[in-house]
Amino acid sequence: MDKKAAPINITINKSYDSEMCGSIPLHLVNLVQPHGVLLVLDKTDFRILQISENAGDLLSVPAEELLGQPLSAYVPQEKHEEIVAKIAGQASQDKIPFTLPFLAQGIQKTFDAVVLPQDDYILVELEENTAIETEHFASLYRHIKYVTTLLKQSVTVQELAQRFSEEFKKFTGFDKVLVYQFDTQWNGIVIGQAKEADMDDYMGLRFPASDVPKQARDLYFRNPYRLIPNRNYTPVRLIPVINPVTQRFTDLSETNLRSVANVHLEYLANMKITASMSLPIIIEDKLWGLISCHHKTAKYPSYELRAAMELLTGILSVQLEAKQKEEHMELRVELRSLHVKLMEQLYTSSNFAEGLLEGETTILDLLSLSGAAVSYEGNTWTKGITPDAQEIKELLSWLRRSKTGGMYITNSLPADYPHSKDYKNVASGLITIPINAEQGEFVLGFRSELIQTVNWGGDPNNAIQMEPDGKSYHPRNSFQIYKETVKNSSAPWQQEELIAAETLRNALLEKLLKERY
Known part of the structure; x- marks a missing residue:
C-alpha cells in the first residue's frame, strides 16, 4: 500500500478558484454526448417536444419524425402506464430508472432509461441496454460486500482512501482511480491512488480550484456521477434548439448525457486519458472530494456498474465521515483531559x-x-x-x-x-x-x-491560458510537479x-x- 501522506491542512496564500470558469453556464449547452438519446416530453400528454439529433442512429427513427409524437406510440402500454404512474406518485423530482423497450420501424431495442421530472417538462435519457447476466450481478454484489468489509478495517482516512482506490480500480476496470479531497480553498489533493504502471503518478499532488470550478462543483449535488466515455466524441444538438414550453434552452443540469465544455476535453487530452468518470464524496451536505476514474482508451461502463459505483462511493462517504468523527472525538477526549488538569492547577x-x-x-x-x-x-x-x-x-x-x-x-x-x-x-x-x-x-x-512545500500537478498560476481575444482559453498542458514553498x-x-x-x-x-x- 502506498504510504505517502498528503498534507491537506496547508493554508495556500493565494486563491486559485476561477470566477471566469465558475460563471460558465455549463447546464445551458443544448448539446449532449452521442452515446445516448435525450427526449424532452410534455408533462400532460408525454409528447416529444425536443430530441437529440442522433435519435435516428439509436432509435431507428429520424429525430424529425419523432417530434410531436406521443411516447406511447413507441413503448409497450404497460411500460408507459408504469412511467406515468411513477411520475404521478413521486413527490420529489428525483431520477426514476427504467428498463425501456422501444419499438420503431418494426425494430425493438431495449434501453436503460432515466426519467427526470422537471417543473415544466420531463427529461428522458436513453442508453442502449447491455443485458447483464444474473451471476454477473451476483458478482457485483459480492465485490461490494468485500470492499465494504475492507473499508471498515481501515484505521485512518489516508488508509481508507488508498484501500478504496485500489479496490475501486479492480472493481471498475478503469486504468486509474484517484481519491481527491478539497481543501478550504477548493484546491484538490490526491490522498489515494491506484493506477497502471505507465500512467503519471498524482499521489500527494495538489490541483488548483480552477480545475473543478464552482459551477462544476455545484452540479455534483444534482448528479451522482459525471461520465465521459470518449473525449473524442462529436456533440449532438437538441432539436428544436429552444424548448417550446419555456422558450429557453433546456436546463440539462441533472442529465448524465449533458455535453462537456471543450476546455475540459482538452484538459483530459493533456492528461493523456480518453475516458473519465467522477463521483462526488458528499459529507454532511458538503462536497468533501471526488472519486476520479481515468482510462487510456474509450470506456462505456454499463448502467449496472455505474449504479454499483454510485453505491460504493456512498459507502466510502459514510466511512470517511465516521473515521473523521472518530479522529475528532479522540482529540476532544484528549483536550478535555488536559483542560481538567489545567483547571486543577489554575485553582491551586x-x-x-x-x-x-x-x-x-x-x-x-x-x-x-x-x-x-x-x-x-x-x-x-x-x-x-x-x-x-x-x-x-x-x-x-x-x-x-x-x-x-x-x-x-x-x-x-x-x-x-x-x-x-x-x-x-x-x-x-x-x-x-x-x-x-x-x-x-x-x-x-x-x-x-x-x-512547507506544496507539490502541484502543474503550475497553478498557469492553470488557465487565455487567448489574445480575451474570450477563449485553454487548460495547462503540463502536469509536471510544480513545487511551491508556503x-x-x-x-x-x-x-x-x-x-x-x-x-x-x-x-x-x-x-x-x-x-x-
Missing part, C-alpha cells in the same frame, strides 16, 4: 498567569502552542518561544484597537498584521483569549512558522482546539469574576 496557583504557564500541564499543552503570553493588570508573563517584550506590547496595542470582538484566530498573522513579519518564525500563528480587550488584557497563544503560516487550528480555547476562556472569566467579587 497564586495567580491565573502562573496557573496557565507553569506546572505539569500548561496552555501550551492544551492548544499545541510553541509559546504563550499573559497580559493582565499591567504585567506580562511569557512561556516558551515568543516575540520579545516590545513586540508583544505593540501586538497587544494592535489587538486592543482592532480585535475586540471575541477570540481572534489566525495561522497567517503576517497577512493581517504586517509588523509581525519580523518575528514570523516564532509567531506566524496566533490565538487570542480576551480577558478585558479594551484594556489590552489578553492571553496570547503563538505557533511558530511552518515552512511561508508566513503556522500549523492550522483544529475546530476542537478552538472549542477548547473558548471553554478555557469561559473558565478564566468565571475564576477572575469570583476573585473580584
Whole structure:
C-alpha cells in the first residue's frame, strides 16, 4: 500500500478558484454526448417536444419524425402506464430508472432509461441496454460486500482512501482511480491512488480550484456521477434548439448525457486519458472530494456498474465521515483531559498567569502552542518561544484597537498584521483569549512558522491560458510537479482546539469574576 501522506491542512496564500470558469453556464449547452438519446416530453400528454439529433442512429427513427409524437406510440402500454404512474406518485423530482423497450420501424431495442421530472417538462435519457447476466450481478454484489468489509478495517482516512482506490480500480476496470479531497480553498489533493504502471503518478499532488470550478462543483449535488466515455466524441444538438414550453434552452443540469465544455476535453487530452468518470464524496451536505476514474482508451461502463459505483462511493462517504468523527472525538477526549488538569492547577496557583504557564500541564499543552503570553493588570508573563517584550506590547496595542470582538484566530498573522513579519518564525500563528480587550488584557497563544512545500500537478498560476481575444482559453498542458514553498503560516487550528480555547476562556472569566467579587 502506498504510504505517502498528503498534507491537506496547508493554508495556500493565494486563491486559485476561477470566477471566469465558475460563471460558465455549463447546464445551458443544448448539446449532449452521442452515446445516448435525450427526449424532452410534455408533462400532460408525454409528447416529444425536443430530441437529440442522433435519435435516428439509436432509435431507428429520424429525430424529425419523432417530434410531436406521443411516447406511447413507441413503448409497450404497460411500460408507459408504469412511467406515468411513477411520475404521478413521486413527490420529489428525483431520477426514476427504467428498463425501456422501444419499438420503431418494426425494430425493438431495449434501453436503460432515466426519467427526470422537471417543473415544466420531463427529461428522458436513453442508453442502449447491455443485458447483464444474473451471476454477473451476483458478482457485483459480492465485490461490494468485500470492499465494504475492507473499508471498515481501515484505521485512518489516508488508509481508507488508498484501500478504496485500489479496490475501486479492480472493481471498475478503469486504468486509474484517484481519491481527491478539497481543501478550504477548493484546491484538490490526491490522498489515494491506484493506477497502471505507465500512467503519471498524482499521489500527494495538489490541483488548483480552477480545475473543478464552482459551477462544476455545484452540479455534483444534482448528479451522482459525471461520465465521459470518449473525449473524442462529436456533440449532438437538441432539436428544436429552444424548448417550446419555456422558450429557453433546456436546463440539462441533472442529465448524465449533458455535453462537456471543450476546455475540459482538452484538459483530459493533456492528461493523456480518453475516458473519465467522477463521483462526488458528499459529507454532511458538503462536497468533501471526488472519486476520479481515468482510462487510456474509450470506456462505456454499463448502467449496472455505474449504479454499483454510485453505491460504493456512498459507502466510502459514510466511512470517511465516521473515521473523521472518530479522529475528532479522540482529540476532544484528549483536550478535555488536559483542560481538567489545567483547571486543577489554575485553582491551586497564586495567580491565573502562573496557573496557565507553569506546572505539569500548561496552555501550551492544551492548544499545541510553541509559546504563550499573559497580559493582565499591567504585567506580562511569557512561556516558551515568543516575540520579545516590545513586540508583544505593540501586538497587544494592535489587538486592543482592532480585535475586540471575541477570540481572534489566525495561522497567517503576517497577512493581517504586517509588523509581525519580523518575528514570523516564532509567531506566524496566533490565538487570542480576551480577558478585558479594551484594556489590552489578553492571553496570547503563538505557533511558530511552518515552512512547507506544496507539490502541484502543474503550475497553478498557469492553470488557465487565455487567448489574445480575451474570450477563449485553454487548460495547462503540463502536469509536471510544480513545487511551491508556503511561508508566513503556522500549523492550522483544529475546530476542537478552538472549542477548547473558548471553554478555557469561559473558565478564566468565571475564576477572575469570583476573585473580584
